[in-house]
Every structure is written in C-alpha cells, then in structure tokens.
Amino acid sequence: MAKNKGGRKSKYETHVEPRLFEVECWVRKGLIDEQIANILGVAYSTFREYVKKFPALSAALKKGKDVVDYEVENALLKRAMGYQ
Helix, strand or coil: CCECCCCCECHHHHHHHHHHHHHHHHHHCCCCHHHHHHHHCCCHHHHHHHHHHCHHHHHHHHHHHHHHHHHHHHHHHHHHCCCC
C-alpha cells in the first residue's frame, strides 16, 4: 500500500488495514464513522481520506451498512404487514 517517503508504513497500514473485518462489524453494530476513526486512532478527516483512497476500507464500510440496511428494511416490511 501507500508508504511514506521515509519507508515507514502509513497509519492506514498499521492502524486501519489490519482491522478491516472489525470495521465491518462495528458498522453492523451501529457505530458511525467518527466513532470508528476514534477507535482506530486516526483523525476523522484522515479516516475520510482513507475511505476515498483505499477501496478495501470503503468496501468494509459498505458491506457493514448493507447488512444493517437489509435488517431495517426487513423489520419495516414485517411491521407494515402486521407482524409484531
């Protein structure tokens, strides 16, 4: 991935990339991006840049949100059809 000029690994590589599965799980649990950035130890603005720059992070967020959206959709449909 993207390395700094000095050869050191970026915070994405050290703080975010190893925890992509956890990111997906946190999204499913309802955490928002600011909370996830805080847990990962990166600034929210940096986190947003990582989302734009790294497709794997973007995909993890999307996958987690898709699951939640599906569950909400299902619950609303059941409620509309009279289930309690």
